Amino acid sequence: MERVRDVSELPKAHLHLHFTGSMRPTTVLELADKYGVRLPEALTDALTGGEPPRLRATDERGWFRFQRLYDAARSCIRSAEDIQRLVREAAEEDLRDGSGWLEIQVDPTSYAPRLGGLIPALEIILDAVDSASRDTGLGMRVLVAANRMKHPLDARTLARLAVRYADRGIIGFGLSNDERRGMARDFDRAFAIARDGGLLSAPHGGELAGPASVRDCLDDLEAHRIGHGVRAADDPRLMKRLADRGVTCEVCPASNVALGVYDKLEDVPLRTLFEAGVPMALGADDPLLFGSRLAAQYEIARRHHDFTDAELAELARQSIRGSAAPEGVKEKLLSDVDAWLTAPVGRSGPGADTPGSRRPAPSSGPGTGAAVW
Template identity: 85%
Template sequence: MLTSPGGHRPHSRTSDRAVRDVSLLPKAHLHLHFTGSMRPGTLLELADKHGVHLPDALSGGAPPKLRATDERGWFRFQRLYDIARSCLRTAEDIQRLVREAAQEDAADGSRWLEIQVDPTSYAPRLGGLIPAMEIILDAVDSASRDTGIGIRVLVAANRMKHPLDARTLARLAVRYADRGVIGFGLSNDERRGFARDFDRAFAIARDGGLLAAPHGGELAGPGSVRDCLDDLGAERVGHGVRAAEDPRLLQRLAERGVTCEVCPASNVALGVYEKPEDVPLRVLYDAGVPMALGADDPLLFGSRLAAQYELARVSHGFTDAELAELARQSVRGSRAPEDVRRGMLADIDAWLAAPVPGPPAARG
């Protein structure tokens, strides 16, 4: 059962079978976009604060109906995202967004969050690119202290912009590697342009010790995943689910241990797959491809991290042992320090070793 952001958590029972609560399963969250992490209620309050008119799709209290498999649909999705982003105008707004995103993650069992942001999107209202980056990292530090979750930042370039802009961002990301930036990504519609146009930006990032984690294999097919590997040196792939269409590519991902940041609810909401059962979680899992389930943009897709694990359980029959392995894969795919990883892995084992709750009480 998927839930709206900030709403009820996924229940911990499948039919009449007693199962463990996925919101208590320790996990790492590796695919969450900055503006998209916002609570719907926060968006409404910030829009009122700054005098931003929200379309019905963002103010109606339910996730918008989206389908981005054609150009018009993607444009609508991007327009809604841009409107939501325009409500983040002050350092206080940024601090609130990150704090609340961390609180939501904590409630879902996340112990480690790597949040993705393009600081150029916020720079005009925050005094420039460097001030925006400083504000974001200060907010991350504060939220991490307040919630106890380890939080790091992945700076993402926009493939709809010029590759020279991506190089500027890569240099900025490297500059702040000692302040909590752990990776460099490439987002937006992978059907546009070529991954190789951004190879220099990724080389800058990798030379600076950053993780390479571009988007691929969502709106475009397995070829876009291969491009991420061959042209950008990807160590993780944002989404990557379309790799399921190419057995040789699956084998390559498995052999290299490249983690795919799979976002099941997002895939269905955008029309990549028609229904949750169609998302090829089983195909990737059985092929040995590491996965880290992610919520992508809860503001627009209507569900957060624990709901993705619940989807794997309900729609794909993942057992508690398999869900624990998915959580382990998310930890191994993260840039968490070794001691943090060890602690999380031990707590995952403890979750799985704990007694299964009793059967649901009979209704009468």
């Protein structure tokens, strides 16, 4: 049988991973104990039992519950050392899953109150990314994301700050949180500032809202990538537009089911998007709350959508091409994908010195392998 290669050895780029949501469950529990934070029972039960919490964010109450759990986890991050630990562990987990390039998404305003302000918070985050990349060998960059729930003027401030620190490793500007709140056009000026400063435009769209939100991201924010974008599958003309323009959709299958966008993994339109020629970059989104990391998303494509190894390799190539990695890094990763696909079954595809194969020893506790947002 052909589809037997280890997807955790498949070199790939990870373009949709949120900062707090990248944490290991054990890390959240340890930090909560350190700072005396009382976590919601639903979160504690999920982190200690290894099962992600039951979430359904397709209604207002469900989204509020999801956000409450996320905010509780974020409240455990209180120092520069915590930031450094979070980023280092995210890099280790990505390496374990075959990632050779990671673009981690963060809204620094969420951490500013405990880290001395917005600029110190961003500098601490960028320093942590530099250190983790240097120590692990994983290529890492940062995508600064504004919050739809906040005023568009706040987004403009963030965009200016992101441009100011572009030479420190910021490659893009995003827009996250509930896409049913805040029209994309309300944030058009912030995205214009980011694009004029050389940053790629990567707003969320087409997850909780339908195809119209994807069109709004294209029309109003001139998106180079779309966070999620799965609801584009409901509109063949929109899929053709994405394919013709080469706009990569950062698709997160486990997240889509966990939040109730689709009922079953089989319902996520991976095959529809793939066959329409829409570039995709599979992502874990928030493994802390959704229960699976990067390699698991490729397993979903294999087991629930019958993707062959050749098709999985093409998904990995699409993630690499859609990234902001330097051309030399892209070329090396693409070559390693070819090596994975052509290697005899039972052997690693890339060599021992490639980014996808530099994998640290597993960590203990829940969150190893199929970890959690």
